[in-house]
Amino acid sequence: MDQSLQNLLDKEQQQLNNALTSYIKTLDIPDRLRESVLYSIEAGGKRLRPLLMKLTCTGLGGDQEKVYPAAVALEMIHTYSLIHDDLPAMDDDTYRRGQLTNHKKFDEATAILAGDGLLTNSFHVITTSNLYTDQEKVSIITKLSKASGLEGMVAGQYLDMEAENQTISISNLERIHHLKTGRLISFAVEIGGYLAGASLEKMETLKKFGDYLGIIFQIQDDILDIEGDQEIIGKRVGSDVDNEKSTYPSILGLEGAKQYKTKYVKEAGRCLQNVGLENTDLALISSYLSERNQ
Template sequence: MDQSLQSLLLKEQQQLNSALMSYLKGLNIPDRLRESVLYSIEAGGKRLRPLLMKLTCTGLGEDPVKVYPAAIALEMIHTYSLIHDDLPAMDDDTYRRGILTNHKKFDEATAILAGDGLLTNSFHVITTSDLYTDREKVNIVAKLSKASGLEGMVAGQFLDMEAENQDISIKDLENIHHLKTGRLISFAIEIGGFLAGISQAKMEILKKYGDYLGIIFQIQDDILDIEGDQATIGKRVGSDIDNEKSTYPSILGLDGAKQYKAKYVKEAAQCLKEVGLENTDLALISSYLSERDQ
């Protein structure tokens, strides 16, 4: 990874982690449940979704401080989804980010409740913030609940499980990951633009960019499940094949998946150019997402 990009990621992660931990540690939570929540929050993670929100807002000239409540809420929802995805009823994973998954470290009931708590309190972060007007709170909560709920991430996870051991088309696969992964990434980009007061015309371009970025992210995930290093990515390589999941490489072949990703990288770059963000830190992160090794 480029040194300047690594420095950027580290600096932004530290700032986001500080804000996230400040909120969580201020809550009155039973000790074991608190331990479970903090275990998954502190497990690492690149904080890419809140980072995308912040860098979109900053790139458009707005003070990034206003982003923090929404960014914290987004990362809480992402963490809850990982805790639940790892459960035996879902992906049944033992390791996440190089350490035991939450239900292996604690127990299934505690892991479920930790995820439930993170999901529910994410909306508390937004609605109690004094940085947002009432209109902004309603808009952010409405978009976040849709992106993460029955028409977004939850639907995507359901369709992903339903597609196991099935032959599906590339269109169906894109729809699954548009919902499961892309909706929250697109939300991050959209809210960054919304808080910066971007025009509706540019907002539509940003939404497309978020959708493309979600596909790029997922294709690279699928590639890493084949080519990745287990010690680097922090979880078992080859689990998609073992679970007979439909992936971009399984449908298009490994080379075909890489070519498909390259097409969307080009489309995403064009979107950034159209909204004047092509020479910003957001563009650096976009490139990183398509080339990351973890």
Template structure:
């Protein structure tokens, strides 16, 4: 996936500093969870996995942009991301903002120009990705997350934040994978429910690791959420409560996979990995 992202950036006729800044954040690595989810969903449904790559590149471009902007002083004001200086620390705030803007905007071009999609598929994917990443999705969730700082919120409010901020892009990955595999409406509906649980599992484990994780493995300081007065699952439910809450979602996610005929698939193994990961 990294190679595909870098190849696309190299095709663009853009200022050298903008290119270096953009590639810097792409090369920061990461789990590439969203493309993996898209591929495993398509694979589990016996679809043509070659079709997922333009949508996966576009999705990862949006995810990378969101991290660049999330690290900015006006947001989380982070110094490190995955063990490296954040983009605005390595370059400057203006360059980081523009790199994020460029990744967001050009992501839609990747889908629109992909010759593996017909016109109907392009419209569907662009519409769903816009919904997931825009004001009704990730952007709205980011604002709710900032508004919840230094506030006491309910578990329902916390989950709404993460359904939007984290869950929507994960949901797009799974929905795109099932759509491109030609799954029927019932299966796609069940998998959208699975995606919601996966998003919450991912976020709860993230919050748990911020309390008990190894900062050398994670590439960032632990306790940053508490330092930024963020509402998290451990702060709302306590550490044991957060772990119990996560386990209930793991069970529900696996039930969805069974209903979709994907019990024992690699998606089930990934569900366990996301629940137990240490970075």
């Protein structure tokens, strides 16, 4: 990974983790449930979405402090979705990021409740923040609940499962990942723009940029499941083939998938140009997403 991007990610990770754990620590939660919540929160990940939100906001002249409550809420929702996705009834995963999944470390019931709680309290983070006006709170929650709910991420996860053991078209695959991954990434950049006071037109372009990033992310995920190094990724490789999942490489072939990805990297770059952000670290992120090895 490019060193300056690595530095950015490290710094952002720390700030976001602090904001997240500070919030959780204000809450009165039964001990083991709190442990379970913090376990998945601290398992962390790259905090890519918060970084996208922040870079978009600051790139457009906004105040970076205003990003935190929305970014914390977003990461809480992202974290809940991983906990639930890993459950035996869903993807049945034992490891995530090299650590036991929440239900393996604790138990299924605790994992379900930790997820439910993170989801519920993500909205509480927004409404109790003193950095937003009421109007901003309402806008953020409207967008966040739409992006992650029955018409968004939840629908995407449902369609993804439904598509298992089936051959689907590239447009269906794209719809699934648009919902499952793209909507939250889009939310990140859209809210980054919103908090910087971007015009509706710019926000539309930012949403598209987020969508493209989601697709790039997913294609690379599929490629890593074929070419990746299990040790580096921290989870089992080859599970898509084992589960007979439709992926970009299974539909387009490995080379075809790579070309398809390149096309979207270019589209993403064009969006950044349109909003005047082509010379910011956001450009670095889209190449990173396209070339990452974990």
